[in-house]
Amino acid sequence: MKRYLRRLVKVKTKMKIQHIPFEKLADMAERRQSPKENEAMHSHLSDCQDCSNQLAKLEKLVNLMLTDTAEDAPPAVVARTLNMFRPREMKEEKPSIIERVMAVLSFDSRQLSPAFGVRSGQSVARQLLFSVGEHDLDLRVAPDDGAWVVSGQVLGECENGEVLLRGASASESAQMNELCEFTLPRVPSGKYSLVISFSNTEIEVPEFELKA
């Protein structure tokens, strides 16, 4: 009997709760209600979490819209931006012509001859600058505990750049970062050629020797 009565109270209590219709909440969020209507609704809102939450969402939404003073970009600027885009060729569909260029040594921190070699006993990296058409290559070679570290940077655009160091005793490769810098893993002494590839260009650095 007691259990039945408790259940009856719960059902009757539920039936009493009538939520505020969404349209009324929207009126309230937009301040379209009269003070009297507001007062009546506030009384319910103080007891009803669901209606309170719904009203809060509506008020926030309405406020965001009413205070939206964002500006459109000038039409001419938008038009120029649209024109930046050029439809791309799918790389696997069309072969591209690769331009191969030989790097020309323009500066050597040790003023070596074109048939250059790098000797151990130097405690600092050696810098070599090469000119390659529209690009420049800043190459650094440093001894590292009996081996050598070759690193550098391409000065100019180098999209998706890769570097390959090829020698009789070892070969290593590296990807360039977004600043066109690269650092190759250590390699032993020996003769090497260096090939740098990016876009449709391959730059070849003349064979050089790293020796102790």
Add this chain to the structure above:
Amino acid sequence: MTVSDEKLVLACRKGDEAAWEALVNRYQRLIYTIPRRAGLDEDQSSEIFQDVFATLLRKLDEIEQPERLHAWIVTTARRLTWRFIKNEKSPAKTVSYGQDEDEGEAVQVPDDAPLPDEVLLKLEEQQKVRRAVAALDERCRKLIQMLFYQPVSPSYTEIAAALGTTEGSIGPTRSRCLQKMLRLMES
């Protein structure tokens, strides 16, 4: 149903010019407004605007999470704006230390917060709302724009005349449209 940022980025990667146009149109207002809110004039903001999209075009293949393009765009616009201000004009604020203002030594303090977080957050939220509006059916979109995006909101009578409907239907239609928007924004 609007196309997701992720799908637009993938389509751009395949050379779809319409996808690029959709991306530009979707974000043009937000990207232009960020530098404007930071105090840059129209020409300066236009420069930032083009730099952001030029960067996006260049990095299109490298964006690892296209579904988070929104965050990438906001971060890039903010960074380029900050860099522009730092390089171009950033007049330093002077601050005095000491108990008495006359005794304190003036110290140059760079302005390192050209766009407060809360302003940026609001801009982003308003962008999301605009996207929800754009995803509405035409009738709802027109109604919402007339009610909430005009400098002076027209009366229900004027709105009803513009939409070719009765004044009594405006309230219920408005409710339906707002409910849709809330659902769109929560999804």
